[in-house]
Amino acid sequence: MRLILAPMEGVIDATMRALLTDLGGIDRCVTEFVRVSQQLLPPRVFRRLCPELDSGGCTPAGVPVYVQLLGGQPSPMADNAARCAELGAPGIDLNFGCPAKTVNKSDGGAILLQEPERVGSIVAAVRRAVPAVIPVTAKIRLGFEDRSQFLDNVLAIAAAGASEIAIHARTRRDGYQPPAWWDEIARAVAQTSLPIVANGEIWSPEDARRCQLASQCQDLMLGRGALRRPDLPRLVRASLGGAPAEPMAWIDIAALLQHFFHSKRAQCEPRHAAGPVKQWLGYLRHYYPEAGLLFAGIKRLIDPVAVSAALDAHLATLQAGRDRPAAA
Numbered sequence: 001m002r003l004i005l006a007p008m009e010g011v012i013d014a015t016m017r018a019l020l021t022d023l024g025g026i027d028r029c030v031t032e033f034v035r036v037s038q039q040l041l042p043p044r045v046f047r048r049l050c051p052e053l054d055s056g057g058c059t060p061a062g063v064p065v066y067v068q069l070l071g072g073q074p075s076p077m078a079d080n081a082a083r084c085a086e087l088g089a090p091g092i093d094l095n096f097g098c099p100a101k102t103v104n105k106s107d108g109g110a111i112l113l114q115e116p117e118r119v120g121s122i123v124a125a126v127r128r129a130v131p132a133v134i135p136v137t138a139k140i141r142l143g144f145e146d147r148s149q150f151l152d153n154v155l156a157i158a159a160a161g162a163s164e165i166a167i168h169a170r171t172r173r174d175g176y177q178p179p180a181w182w183d184e185i186a187r188a189v190a191q192t193s194l195p196i197v198a199n200g201e202i203w204s205p206e207d208a209r210r211c212q213l214a215s216q217c218q219d220l221m222l223g224r225g226a227l228r229r230p231d232l233p234r235l236v237r238a239s240l241g242g243a244p245a246e247p248m249a250w251i252d253i254a255a256l257l258q259h260f261f262h263s264k265r266a267q268c269e270p271r272h273a274a275g276p277v278k279q280w281l282g283y284l285r286h287y288y289p290e291a292g293l294l295f296a297g298i299k300r301l302i303d304p305v306a307v308s309a310a311l312d313a314h315l316a317t318l319q320a321g322r323d324r325p326a327a328a
């Protein structure tokens with residue numbers, strides 16, 4: 001089984017990838033998408049979204065990061081993929097799943113699923129443009145409006161020479177509305193020998209097992225679940241390996257959050273560092289009730305000194321509670 005950390009624009013950036021891969025369980029990451037229109041983008045665009053390019057294309061924990069491209073024209077997609085390969089990307093991923101209206105209106109993302117032939121020609125052009133040792137993967141949904149062209153897309157991607165396909169088991173019309181239709185993925189598995197990665201609505205090790213059974217896929221991609229429970233990849237791996245592991249306690253997550261805040265503070269305008277912390281707390285609070293309380297405590301704070309003090313105080317309270325001897 002391989003576990004892949006899903007690409008998530010505006011959420012899973014290099015800082016988050018470093019932090020999550022450090023916890024273990026993740027075999028590969030994918031960057032947020034890079035928009036490709038007609039131009040060959042300058043190297044700095046790729047380095048900004050994928051600073052790992054300057055460290056062998058891997059996170060500090062040694063997990064490879066594929067660069068994701070999004071666009072509707074084979075030739076510029078191929079040129080930009082070749083540039084990513086030259087810059088050291090260990091793999092190229094092609095986004096055919098983005099549901100955003102603005103993206104779809106400008107000829108990118110899930111709208112292309114209405115044209116399996118074009119999807120195939122983009123994959124084939126990118127495949128030809130990058131060295132054979134560099135995998136070219138694709139990420140799709142079940143379709144745009146409906147699932148009628150699902151298998152056509154899968155087969156077009158396979159015939160174009162992709163190394164793998166990740167399937168988010170919903171159409172664009174489904175948006176993010178549960179459930180994810182994992183059993184639909186099994187239809188693709190039955191039609192092709194192309195490795196398939198199942199994606200969507202995996203929140204727990206039990207979901208991972210159910211998804212594997214329904215989709216007939218060993219390999220899974222985790223997105224929001226890994227943000228709500230940062231140790232989910234490690235827990236899934238342990239549980240499916242037959243040796244369930246201890247979940248991380250909130251105190252350890254709070255320490256991660258503090259570390260995350262300080263990394264962000266060092267990287268961006270200090271007054272912007274609180275935003276990503278609040279955003280992450282928005283995910284964490286689905287699983288950890290303490291995250292909801294912390295979020296309520298800092299949601300109006302912008303001053304980084306105040307945010308830092310609030311995070312320190314929260315952690316100190318947790319530490320004091322842990323260190324306090326149990327009552328006799």
Ligand SMILES: Cc1cc2nc3c(=O)[nH]c(=O)nc-3n(C[C@H](O)[C@H](O)[C@H](O)COP(=O)(O)O)c2cc1C
Pocket residue numbers: 006007008009010011031032033068095097098139168199200201202221222223224225
């Ligand atoms: C905020 C957000 C940003 C996303 N950005 C991307 C992206 O840049 N590229 C992509 O292929 N998918 C993107 N996705 C889709 C996810 O990779 C994934 O397919 C989806 O969240 C379903 O998986 P999950 O239920 O495990 O989260 C995004 C999803 C969310 C919620």
